Amino acid sequence: MRRLLSGLVIALFGILAVSLLSAAQQGVISLANPSIPAVGSSFLEEEAGITCYTKVYAVDLIEAERAFKNVEKKTSEYIVGSVRVPGYAESHDVHVYADRTGWIVAYYLAKEPASKIIDWLDYSGGMITSTKLEDALVKVTNALSVELPYVIYYDFRYPAATKIMIITDEETGNEAETFRMRIPSDYTVHSRTWSLAVHANTKWSDSYTQGTVKIDGTELRSGRAYGKSWSIWNGSITPTQLSPDTYHTVLVRNNENHGKGTSYVGIVLIYRG
Amino acid sequence: MISRKLLCVVMLFLAFGAFGYGTKITIDNASGIWEKPFVYPMEVLSIASRVETRILAEYATTLFEVSIVYPNQLIEQTSTVPARIMVEYASSIATFDLVNDGLVASGYD
Numbered sequence: 154m155r156r157l158l159s160g161l162v163i164a165l166f167g168i169l170a171v172s173l174l175s176a177a178q179q180g181v182i183s184l185a186n187p188s189i190p191a192v193g194s195s196f197l198e199e200e201a202g203i204t205c206y207t208k209v210y211a212v213d214l215i216e217a218e219r220a221f222k223n224v225e226k227k228t229s230e231y232i233v234g235s236v237r238v239p240g241y242a243e244s245h246d247v248h249v250y251a252d253r254t255g256w257i258v259a260y261y262l263a264k265e266p267a268s269k270i271i272d273w274l275d276y277s278g279g280m281i282t283s284t285k286l287e288d289a290l291v292k293v294t295n296a297l298s299v300e301l302p303y304v305i306y307y308d309f310r311y312p313a314a315t316k317i318m319i320i321t322d323e324e325t326g327n328e329a330e331t332f333r334m335r336i337p338s339d340y341t342v343h344s345r346t347w348s349l350a351v352h353a354n355t356k357w358s359d360s361y362t363q364g365t366v367k368i369d370g371t372e373l374r375s376g377r378a379y380g381k382s383w384s385i386w387n388g389s390i391t392p393t394q395l396s397p398d399t400y401h402t403v404l405v406r407n408n409e410n411h412g413k414g415t416s417y418v419g420i421v422l423i424y425r426g
Numbered sequence: 427m428i429s430r431k432l433l434c435v436v437m438l439f440l441a442f443g444a445f446g447y448g449t450k451i452t453i454d455n456a457s458g459i460w461e462k463p464f465v466y467p468m469e470v471l472s473i474a475s476r477v478e479t480r481i482l483a484e485y486a487t488t489l490f491e492v493s494i495v496y497p498n499q500l501i502e503q504t505s506t507v508p509a510r511i512m513v514e515y516a517s518s519i520a521t522f523d524l525v526n527d528g529l530v531a532s533g534y535d
Contacts, residue, residue, distance in 0.1 A: 195474040197467075206467055231474075256470045281460040306462045314464055318451065321458040332456035337449055400452075423464075426451070 247289035340426035355412025362414025
């Protein structure tokens, strides 16, 4: 009994040590997330949402402009405009800022869901290897004939967030696929968004593939793609639909109508944890 | 003595295990999980704050049908572009009309 009590005392001491360590780590995070420098607000803070950026040695603005579909503003110091993502409609164009010092910033507007960054046309199941924002950065660095050195993500809407996670799944034939997810209550989730992509791949223009995404049985979206085409939708999940400390089931259903096709689902979380 | 040490190790393991339980996002049976840390772009912001332009964010993704008449070519070109592009058009063409849901805006530069 004495041994058991000794063990319990040591275990409690261990829990206390871990709590202190956790608090110390939180302090480090807050130091790594400083307030905005007092040099005036940036247009990025006003209009950008989900963002990724890199820095190369220098940007030749004339060379960089080749990657732009439209130029909104160009000076001797920087260029702002939009870059087309191959295979996507104009509404998927990525906004890009680049300046002579080497910064290249690709972003979607603050009113757009973070799930828009998923590059479904380049996705073949399993791990995501790139995003549309990264595609835009690559286009600019290719125009500059330099390698993309690194990519860093940020979301200007959620300065307290520390991570982004994308969870994906897919289904073909006339089947449904599910996965479960559980978010601990000690995580602060700032954004929960979904993306549904349906890829129809038939030679008949009136044949279609229908995709549906549900969370715990509640439909988020259902839609079709005809012939050889993609249809993509994005939206938000409410905090109630993805309540903490509970397993939630995400379902993607694929239905083929005289043709072949695949439905993909992505859940994007922006959180502090 | 040995058994006490062993008991302490087991208790510590259980304590740490219990503390760690539930502190990670748990995902079962998904095809892919992609996670990236966020890094505050302070250096980018301090440079980008010098950008003079103020983007028309509320119109930035609204699509307008743009009819352009080039002054020297007698060519009328119509295309659908985001309204934000009108900044570029306004500085490079003579006449432009933006049409969206019945709203027509004309300009001359």
